[in-house]
Amino acid sequence: MKSLVLKDLYNISHNSKSMLFILLFFAVVFLPSSGIQGYVYTCALLCSMMIVTTFSFDERSNWTPYALVMPVSRNDLVASKYIVLFLFSSIGVLFGLIFGTIGGFIHRTMGIVPETLSEMPLSMAALTALAFSTVFGSISIPLTLKFGAEKGRILVFASVFIPVAICYIAYRLLAALGITMTDSLLAALLYASPAIALIWNYLMFKISCSIFSKKEF
Amino acid sequence: MTDAILQIENLTKQYSGFLLDHVSFSIPKGSIMGLIGENGAGKSTTIKAALGLIKKEDGKVSFWGQELSMNENLREDIGVVFDGINFYETLTPAKVGSISNAAYKQWNSSLYSDYLRRFKLPADKEIKEFSKGMKTKLCIAAALSHNPKLLILDEATSGLDPVIRDDILDVFLEFVQDENHSILMSSHISSDLEKIADYITFIHQGKVLFCKSKDELRYRYGIIRCKTEVFHSIDPSEILACRKDDYQWNVLTADKESARRKYKNAVIDDASIDDILLLYVKGEQPK
Incomplete structure (x- = not known):
């Protein structure tokens, strides 16, 4: 398992400079409008998307058959992708917090006051950003396992729309049942998001394992 | 084994x-x-x-x-x-x-x-x-x-x-x-x-x-190279695979020493792995 995670980290480190550039560019563009919280979310989501890139590297190097002759199980291989996703999202959150804070400080000294969209504490913003980014990233794993990295790149957009669609349907259902979405209910859902993300990731992991167990190389 | x-x-x-x-x-x-x-x-x-x-x-x-x-x-x-x-x-x-x-x-x-x-x-x-x-x-x-x-x-x-x-x-x-x-x-x-x-x-x-x-292939397998009339005299049970060229038949056999004794009018060569592969793949095998 450790070897699989290490391999992804080594592979992706080659792209770290371009990712760093993108994240810094987003800091300049988004920090004044979305504030630190928004920037943390952006960084986490962008970093979580790198999980599809790791599949692309695996395909190009024909890594998976080799990995499967090492003393690791198929489930280990799937689990390693979820660990890497968690690491990528965590790095994104951490980066967003550090550079968002620095950027926010610079903006304030320049007289630019960020329009904070949320009054959520930074710690909670970090935790929910981690939850959302792993939820989005986790959908791309079974999709990429099923359809390959090339199609997976396109399908990664589905990983944005699926949770959004589920939330919308849930919202409409609640509305139909006469339950109105109050601010406090919304806040409660937001605070519950890390737990929801854990359940969601476990579900995606099981689906991924099922898909991967049928794959031949 | x-x-x-x-x-x-x-x-x-x-x-x-x-x-x-x-x-x-x-x-x-x-x-x-x-x-x-x-x-x-x-x-x-x-x-x-x-x-x-x-x-x-x-x-x-x-x-x-x-x-x-x-x-x-x-x-x-x-x-x-x-x-x-x-x-x-x-x-x-x-x-x-x-x-x-x-x-x-x-x-x-x-x-x-x-x-x-x-x-x-x-x-x-x-x-x-x-x-x-x-x-x-x-x-x-x-x-x-x-x-x-x-x-x-x-x-x-x-x-x-x-x-x-x-x-x-x-x-x-x-x-x-x-x-x-x-x-x-x-x-x-x-x-x-x-x-x-x-x-x-x-x-x-x-x-x-x-x-x-490999030694069995190297020391026992051989190729009988012969004219059509000699080919027809070969016991089918000795033929593993055969192929006709423009001028001769090439017959793969599992006992080249026996073939050398029996078919004096034919040339019996050693068989390399390539020869064996080619005769099996491109030649005919008796039913």
């Missing part, structure tokens, strides 16, 4: 348009088994099915008497080299070592460093700057450095020049000096197998045509 490291029995896999049909052979300790056959004959399918990379429809594959799916730890003792490198091009041999070290309990870092030195592979150079020969050597170094007992090579020497192939074959011969070690090597390059293999398994259209010791 007793004391088999790898035993394959009735391995069957069906694809649309191809059937790997009840393939059976075994590899004894301390030996090298060459797997030959034309492109698409089923060599790689056999290896992949044996390693669990594809699902077999029927049959049994056991390593040291145990099925791989029943005991994941068996993989510690199996080194595999595929055709082409399986590491992403921006990795370096040093990073490949770190990844492998984390994967195998038996990983021997100093042995790996020795192989890198022996193969003249710079530890901190990216793989994308390596030649095909260097990439293959890196894969072999990685496969050997966790002290496997069985080395499986799927077309590992294809596309390499004779000098590099010779270096690599020497490494394989050293590996089997330990009588507990064995190699399964699929290759198109029959000269490589003639140099190092102890046994040859010939797969044709998904079926094993024969599994014999």
Whole structure:
């Protein structure tokens, strides 16, 4: 398992400079409008998307058959992708917090006051950003396992729309049942998001394992 | 064959348009088994099915008497080299070592460093700057450095020049000096197998045509080259495969000494593995 995670980290480190550039560019563009919280979310989501890139590297190097002759199980291989996703999202959150804070400080000294969209504490913003980014990233794993990295790149957009669609349907259902979405209910859902993300990731992991167990190389 | 490291029995896999049909052979300790056959004959399918990379429809594959799916730890003792490198091009041999070290309990870092030195592979150079020969050597170094007992090579020497192939074959011969070690090597390059293999398994259209010791093929198999009238006098039970050229018949026989005694009007040549392969693949086999 450790070897699989290490391999992804080594592979992706080659792209770290371009990712760093993108994240810094987003800091300049988004920090004044979305504030630190928004920037943390952006960084986490962008970093979580790198999980599809790791599949692309695996395909190009024909890594998976080799990995499967090492003393690791198929489930280990799937689990390693979820660990890497968690690491990528965590790095994104951490980066967003550090550079968002620095950027926010610079903006304030320049007289630019960020329009904070949320009054959520930074710690909670970090935790929910981690939850959302792993939820989005986790959908791309079974999709990429099923359809390959090339199609997976396109399908990664589905990983944005699926949770959004589920939330919308849930919202409409609640509305139909006469339950109105109050601010406090919304806040409660937001605070519950890390737990929801854990359940969601476990579900995606099981689906991924099922898909991967049928794959031949 | 007793004391088999790898035993394959009735391995069957069906694809649309191809059937790997009840393939059976075994590899004894301390030996090298060459797997030959034309492109698409089923060599790689056999290896992949044996390693669990594809699902077999029927049959049994056991390593040291145990099925791989029943005991994941068996993989510690199996080194595999595929055709082409399986590491992403921006990795370096040093990073490949770190990844492998984390994967195998038996990983021997100093042995790996020795192989890198022996193969003249710079530890901190990216793989994308390596030649095909260097990439293959890196894969072999990685496969050997966790002290496997069985080395499986799927077309590992294809596309390499004779000098590099010779270096690599020497490494394989050293590996089997330990009588507990064995190699399964699929290759198109029959000269490589003639140099190092102890046994040859010939797969044709998904079926094993024969599994014999190389010495039996070398010392007993022969090709009867003769005119049509002599060809018709040959006992059909002596014909393994035959093919008509413009001027003569070429007949593969399993007992060239007997043929030399019986057919004085024919030329009986020794049969190389290539000759055997060509006659089986392109010739006719008596019903």
